Amino acid sequence: MWPIPRQSRLKKIRSTGFTRNAANRYQKPILRRDTRSPSPSCTVPTRPAADGRPSVAVGPGPVQRIAAAPPPSPGTLVRVAPPYRTRVRPRAPHPRGPARSGTRAREENDAVRDSEWGLVVPLKPLGAAKSRLADAVADAERRTLALAFAKDTVAAALAASAVRNVVVVTNDPTAARHLAALGARIVPDLPDAGLNAALEHGAAALPGRAVAALNADLPALRPAELTRVLRAAWRHRRAFLPDAAGVGTTLLAARPSVPLEPAFGGASRRRHLASGAVELPSTGVPSVRRDVDTAADLRAALELGVGPTTAACLDELPALRGKFAPVGPEGPDGTRGAGRRRDAVRTSGASES
Ligand SMILES: Nc1nc2c(ncn2[C@@H]2O[C@H](COP(=O)(O)OP(=O)(O)OP(=O)(O)O)[C@@H](O)[C@H]2O)c(=O)[nH]1
Ligand SMILES: C=C(OP(=O)(O)O)C(=O)O
Secondary structure: OOOOOHHHHHHHHHHHOOOHHHHHHOOOOOEEEOOOOOOOOEEEEOOOOOOOOOOOOOOOOOEEEEOOOOOOOOOOEEEOOOOOOOOOOOOOOOOOOOOOOOHHHHHHHHHHHHOOEEEEEEEOOOOOOOHHHOOOOOHHHHHHHHHHHHHHHHHHHHOOOOEEEEEEEEOOHHHHHHHHHHOOEEEOOOOOOOHHHHHHHHHHOOOOOOEEEEOOOOOOOOHHHHHHHHHHHOOOOEEEEEOOOOOOEEEEEEOOOOOOOOOOOOOHHHHHHHOOOEEOOOOOOHHHHOOOOOHHHHHHHHHHOOOHHHHHHHHHOOOOOOOOOOOOOOOOOOOOHHHHOOOOOOOOOOOOO
């Protein structure tokens, strides 16, 4: 019956609203009688904080059961969905809003998908980490703080909508256990040849991805600020963010298939600039720049508001309580120091704040 003479073709288009090909593409939703058994309930490990608020999962803890939706009554017509894909973790709603249909929207959605980054977070063995805090705190507290910084950094990174996954490169078994419980993938530091070798090794675990190296000592990190930095980095082949002191680097990013070429350590801002990486704007992203090496850095981080694990350490460990009150003015509630911490809970899939 095809080709239809032009006249009757136009008539057909007018009567159906579709050409034959367009009509073939249009499909009604498939409806079938529901024969499925009720779907199983899913379990989410959580550990409530001391004050009763929910908190980041820190390991095996009480398991909260989420009841499954009641099954439809027998014989109900249900829309047949495509095969379900299991997500490793629920994703936060994308800032550009829900996915839309159409070619232009599809391109936009692809761009959003492409701009999801793999982060590489290096972490020294805790016994050696944060050595510049040794003057201010005893060894046990220094190790605890190094782990707390890393946990707050990784939890915030996992909650950032531009981040798809976080690889932690470490040989520390305790840190590995805690950070894996948050949702990070642990890669042993096989080269064991310093920070830059560890970063190259971690980046190799994310082939074909946009990769960003992020220091593990950013306890004030906010997911929305990290997303802002990564979206800015997406416009360049390689880009970096200087640390709060303007001497070092807290984040170095490379688009897919571009070698990361990390040159961290000491005055790395100058080295990253000389290597051709573009320096990203520093304004509006203080939490991504606020690395903590010294007691003064920790006070400055407290001014910004640190994450829940660092705040809990500073509140609960007798040797640390009251030790790092920030130098700034009192908070609106008259409290200082850890009392001014941000209370937002940062878990995977949590909304950005
Ligand atoms: N896996 C791995 N991570 C490292 C290594 N060296 C440094 N890092 C991490 O790289 C980031 C910046 O490191 P540094 O500032 O040199 O070390 P730090 O432990 O933060 O502080 P200091 O001991 O005071 O220098 C931190 O997240 C470190 O844990 C390494 O050799 N291997
Ligand atoms: C590792 C670096 O920083 P810091 O030693 O100050 O943590 C760096 O800036 O390259």
